[in-house]
Amino acid sequence: MDPYDTYTDKQLFESLAKTRKQREMDRLLKEIIRRYEKPLATKLRLTIPYDEDLIGLIVNDVFIDVWRKRRKLASVESPRAWLLKVLSFKMSDAIQKVKGREEYVDFTTNDYLEIPENHPDFDEERYEGMVQKIQRAVANMPVQRRVAFTMRVFDGLSIAGIARLRNLNEQTVKNHVGLVKQQLREMFRKGRKEGYK
Amino acid sequence: MYNPKNIKKIIRRGLERKLSAQDAVILKSAQLIYEENELLELEMDVLEEMVAERTMGVSEHRNIDTGAIVRAERKQYIRQLLIGGMRVCAGIVVVGLIGAGVVAVNQWWNERTVPSAYEKLVLAGDRVPASEFACTVYWGNSATVVGKESTGRLGRFGDKELWRRDNGELELVQLPSQFAFSAGHKPDIRVVTDAQQQCAVWLPDGSLIWLDAGSSFSYPMKKQGAQNMEISLAGRALIRVREHADPHPRTAVLRTPNGSLTTQAGEFAVLANRTDTRVTLLDGRVDGHFPIDDGYRILTNRGDQVTYDRCCTDADGNINMKLSDVTRTDPWQAVAWTTRERNYRNVSLREFVLEMNRTYNLGVKSVNCIPEQMTITASIHFKDPVDKIYGYIRKAGLAMYESNGMVSFCGPELDPGRLRYPDGVSDSLDLMDVLHGRDLLAAVPR
Numbered sequence: 001m002d003p004y005d006t007y008t009d010k011q012l013f014e015s016l017a018k019t020r021k022q023r024e025m026d027r028l029l030k031e032i033i034r035r036y037e038k039p040l041a042t043k044l045r046l047t048i049p050y051d052e053d054l055i056g057l058i059v060n061d062v063f064i065d066v067w068r069k070r071r072k073l074a075s076v077e078s079p080r081a082w083l084l085k086v087l088s089f090k091m092s093d094a095i096q097k098v099k100g101r102e103e104y105v106d107f108t109t110n111d112y113l114e115i116p117e118n119h120p121d122f123d124e125e126r127y128e129g130m131v132q133k134i135q136r137a138v139a140n141m142p143v144q145r146r147v148a149f150t151m152r153v154f155d156g157l158s159i160a161g162i163a164r165l166r167n168l169n170e171q172t173v174k175n176h177v178g179l180v181k182q183q184l185r186e187m188f189r190k191g192r193k194e195g196y197k
Numbered sequence: 198m199y200n201p202k203n204i205k206k207i208i209r210r211g212l213e214r215k216l217s218a219q220d221a222v223i224l225k226s227a228q229l230i231y232e233e234n235e236l237l238e239l240e241m242d243v244l245e246e247m248v249a250e251r252t253m254g255v256s257e258h259r260n261i262d263t264g265a266i267v268r269a270e271r272k273q274y275i276r277q278l279l280i281g282g283m284r285v286c287a288g289i290v291v292v293g294l295i296g297a298g299v300v301a302v303n304q305w306w307n308e309r310t311v312p313s314a315y316e317k318l319v320l321a322g323d324r325v326p327a328s329e330f331a332c333t334v335y336w337g338n339s340a341t342v343v344g345k346e347s348t349g350r351l352g353r354f355g356d357k358e359l360w361r362r363d364n365g366e367l368e369l370v371q372l373p374s375q376f377a378f379s380a381g382h383k384p385d386i387r388v389v390t391d392a393q394q395q396c397a398v399w400l401p402d403g404s405l406i407w408l409d410a411g412s413s414f415s416y417p418m419k420k421q422g423a424q425n426m427e428i429s430l431a432g433r434a435l436i437r438v439r440e441h442a443d444p445h446p447r448t449a450v451l452r453t454p455n456g457s458l459t460t461q462a463g464e465f466a467v468l469a470n471r472t473d474t475r476v477t478l479l480d481g482r483v484d485g486h487f488p489i490d491d492g493y494r495i496l497t498n499r500g501d502q503v504t505y506d507r508c509c510t511d512a513d514g515n516i517n518m519k520l521s522d523v524t525r526t527d528p529w530q531a532v533a534w535t536t537r538e539r540n541y542r543n544v545s546l547r548e549f550v551l552e553m554n555r556t557y558n559l560g561v562k563s564v565n566c567i568p569e570q571m572t573i574t575a576s577i578h579f580k581d582p583v584d585k586i587y588g589y590i591r592k593a594g595l596a597m598y599e600s601n602g603m604v605s606f607c608g609p610e611l612d613p614g615r616l617r618y619p620d621g622v623s624d625s626l627d628l629m630d631v632l633h634g635r636d637l638l639a640a641v642p643r
Contacts, residue, residue, distance in 0.1 A: 030263045037261055039244035046212050060269065063261060067270045081237035113211035113240075116225040121218030130226040153229050184230040188199045 004031040009079040016066075017074035025070065033063055036080075040087050047091065054094055061090045088114070137187050141180060148176035199227055201239055208236075209243045313437055314464050314480030314499065318529060323536050325395055325579050327365030332396035332408065334359060334367075335387040343367065343396070354386050355418050357401065369416065371401035383418040390432070392558035393579075395535070402426060402439075404449060409433035409534050411555040425450050430469050433555065435532055437464045438481070455505050456487035465496070466531035473506045477531035489518045502526045539577045546571040546593055550606075553590075557583045559604050566607035567595060 004012065004027060012035075016028040040062060044055040065086050066073070076082045112119045117127075135154075138146050147166065151157045152173075159177070163170040204227055207220045216224070228236065334341040336354040343351060343361065351359045351367075358370045369386065390396050390408045397407040398414075404426070406414055412432020429452045430436075438449040440462035451458040453469035463481030468474065476485055478496040485494040487505045494503045506519040533539055534552070541549055547564045554561040573593040577586070590597060598605045618624050622631055630636045 026263050026267070029266065033261050033263065033266075038248040039241060042244050042247050043212065043240075046214070060261060060266065063266050064270045064273065067266050068274070078234040078238060080241040081234040084237045084241055112216045112221055113208065113224070116216070116221035116228075119216060119218055119221035122221050122225075123218055126219075127222045127225055130222065131229070134226065134229055178232075181230045181232065185199055188230075 004028060007031070009035070010076075013073040013076050013079045016070045017072065029063070029067060029070075032066060036083055037063075040083065043084075043087065044091065054098070058087070058090045058094050061094075062086050065090070134184060137184055138180060141183065145176045145180045148173050149180035152177045198223060199230060204231070204236070205239050205243050205246075208240050209247070212240075212243065212247075314528075315435060315437065315532060315535075318479065319532060319536060323538075325535055325537055327397060329579070330365050330367070330396045331394045332367075332388055332390045335389065337384040355383065357386065357418070362399075366397045366399060366405075368399040369401050385415040385417045385429075387413060387415045389413040393556060395579075400426070402447070404439060405435075405437040406430075407435040407535065409555065411558055424448070427452060429453075430467060432470075433466070433468045433534060435464075435466050435535060436460075438462055440481075455507055456485060456492065459484045459486070466528075468531075472508060473504065475502065475504045475531075477502045477526060477528055479528050479532070487520050489520050492520055494520070494523055496523060498525065500525045500528045502531070537579050539579075541573060541575045541577070543572045543574055545569070546573045546590075546595060549573045549575065550590065553577075553586045557586055559583070559586070560602055561604050561606075564606065566605070571595065 004015075007015065012028055012032055016025060016032070019025055019028070037059060040059050041055055044058055048054060062083065066083075073079075116122065138149055141149075144166075148162055148168075151162045151165070152159065157165070159170050159173050162168070162173045166173065204224070207216070207224050207227075210216050210220055211224065231239075329345055330343070331345050331347075332343050334343060334352070334354075336352075339352070339354075341352045341359065343359075347361050348363075349361060351361055353359070353372075354369075356372045358372060360368045360370055362368055367388075388396060388398055388406075388408060390410050390412050392410055394410050395408060397405060398416075399405055400416060406428070408414060409432060412430070412434055414431075414434065415429040417427055425448045427450045431454060436449075436451060438460050448459050448461050451460075451467065453467065453474045454471050455469070455474045458465070458467065458476060460481060460483045463483045464479040465481075465483050466477045466479065468476075474487070476483060476496060478501040479499060483496045485496065485503055485505075486492060487494070489505070492505075496503060501523050502521075502525070503523050504519075504521045506521075507516055508519065509517050511517060534556075547567045547569065550559075550561055550564050550567060553559060571593060573589060575589040577589075587597065595606060596608070598608060618626075618628060618631060622636075626636050630639075
């Protein structure tokens, strides 16, 4: 049994970043490929079901990227999310190269998962209602958190920007925003149980 | 509504392209209370679930080879390195070319925009327009006639090409070394101006020679490794030699029928006849070497002039040579021949006739018969016909005698073959007695 089976994704990435032994690096990469090759290929098959060769190339490209950037992988906070982001970039690159082909056109236009508001029947009023609900829920929270959350989510400022404006540590801002989101999720779950929808 | 389980279901519907409008709204609002990474983590969970369910028929095992990944990454890395290197090289080449271009353009611009001493002295509007320039260029057995209407490339002389610039000036362009002669005779390029012609020629090293009418200069085909440029001049010319940026300064040597002039950077007017040479400096420095004892003169100031005269032969058959000291004169006078309108006020008639003889090729035999004290006042335009010159000379009180296309100021010539008895004189007398009046003397009683 391979000892890397028991590693978390984060541990795998950190080990790959630290080790200098070729054999070890190969095995770590092999483990990452074993874990994510199929999920990534699955996503690609749902998007471009008609080109198995292209799917293979894109997945290969993702792991080539993992290998190329192996020294920096320790700083990746969420390896699974990072892999999906890399996949998204690689997919865009591949589609750009073959964009002359009609069957790829709908890829960019039908990807409502990344940009839900592109949905043809997107209900703006309903969305506004939900945003107001969130804003009402945030209004009852402590001022520091509320301000940090509002600036981050509704004003679109960066964490560093908010920290500079509010004269706070970046980590503090992150904590504030994270806590608000966590609280909101809790509130909506409870609300549902209590019939609040 | 926003619990992870529900979000996952929505994501799954999104992946399967079955996202409803309501799902889209929830997903959009979920983006406000979930971090991007959290949503991606949920998406990966969904994908793993789908793999586990084998809903996508992914039973086949692709088994990506780690070795192939490593090799592919190495290849990509090397390719990127090569492309990057090539881009850097191309960039350096482009920057180098641009730099060289800028330097060349700057040099070219400076050469043309920094006015020379002559250009400061004579305004462009006052000069004989370069579009009127004409001359003949000889090289070996070939003769290239440059007319007023000649344009562009006019001919090739060995490793040099003759072009006429848009402004009318001529230019000798040095061709690459493969056009150079390997051996054999290398005839000089000779530029000759006829009557009422002028011609400005830019030499390959950036020097300018502006020839007056009835003048010529010879430019040698460059010898390999030769540092000096040697030009022979006869007649009148304006010479401009630019200083070169070479570590070893090049010297231009101008040979005249009487001595030679050398300069590394200078602008000067030269009048080089068979018997005399006159140099007037406009700018820079010129060293004159003349065939006479103590025959070395240095001209360093604007207007400096030196004259060498080899005029006469004395009773013992010795040739008299005279070299003046360096004197200061009005430089404008030395270049007046380059202007459209030349005004002469009380100038020596001899000088005037000599100058007109050069310009119009009058065919003057000698000016020695013109009285030295005679002067003339005239205004000549460079396009004036020769009749106007004759008119001025006659108006000055000088009788001209034309014979066989030559002009003399010494009275009619005696032609023994055409002598006749005067009217009313008997041909029984001796003709020579009649002509010398001896018959009249004989008739006088003693």
